[in-house]
Amino acid sequence: MKKIGNSEFSDRRSTAADAKAALLRAYRAAQEAAEPNREAKQAERLAAAEAREARRAEREQAKRDERSRIEAETAEREAALAAAARAEADARATTDTNSTARDLRDEATRKAERDLRYANRKARRG
Structure with a gap:
């Protein structure tokens, strides 16, 4: 489209100012129309946050x-393992003690039998 008329710099400047003022008014x-919704949206955002x-x-x-x-279960498991290890060590010590006593008793019996054979x-x- 062709422009009709001769537009001066001042005309263009006033037209630009009018357009800018119209945009600002719009x-x-x-903003005023959105004011009630803005507060509701703000409250909604706050509730969501x-x-x-x-x-x-x-x-x-x-x-x-x-x-x-998990820490409690691990502690229970470790306590159970420690108790089992202690029980095994106690059983082994008891077995060793019994074994030692049995070995001493057997050796004493063999010695007594040997002495009896020598005496006979x-x-x-x-």
Whole structure:
């Protein structure tokens, strides 16, 4: 399209200023129209943020609980292993003690039998 007429710099400048003022008025009108919704949206965002924070705190608490449960189970397992090791060591010590006593008793019996054989042999010779 062709422009009709001769536009001067001042005409262009005033037209640009009018357009800028119209945009500003439209922006302000849109802001005023959105004011009731803005507060509702802000409250909605705040509620969503609080709910998100509550869920995060709940997840962290669940993680802490799980971690403490695992630590407790590990401690129980270690205590059970230590008790089993102590029981095995006690049984081994008892077995060793019994074995030692049995060995001493058996050796004493063999010595007594040997001494009896020697005594019988001397008795037969003499």
